[in-house]
Amino acid sequence: MQQKKIPMRQCGGCGEMKPKRELVRVVKSPEGEISLDLTSRKNGRGSYICKSIECFEKAIKRKSFERAFGVKIPEETVQNIIKELESE
Numbered sequence: 001m002q003q004k005k006i007p008m009r010q011c012g013g014c015g016e017m018k019p020k021r022e023l024v025r026v027v028k029s030p031e032g033e034i035s036l037d038l039t040s041r042k043n044g045r046g047s048y049i050c051k052s053i054e055c056f057e058k059a060i061k062r063k064s065f066e067r068a069f070g071v072k073i074p075e076e077t078v079q080n081i082i083k084e085l086e087s088e
Contacts, residue, residue: 011049012065014050029043
């Protein structure tokens with residue numbers, strides 16, 4: 001019997017490789033809006049982080065999202081995503 005492969009993704013904050021379902025996706029939509037994608041089904045370019053505010057803040061400091069999306073993330077968007085992560 002063939003074993004099913006678990007999709008792995010790298011956290012943009014801590015850099016650890018983890019199973020995709022343990023991470024949360026940050027997405028830049030085709031319209032340029034950056035948001036948290038809890039369903040991993042939104043259209044657009046995605047980048048993954050652990051489900052912790054610490055990893056999100058590390059990713060912001062390391063400019064992981066700026067490299068992945070090619071744009072600077074506005075402070076208001078950063079604060080909105082932090083609030084969403086807190087409520088998760």
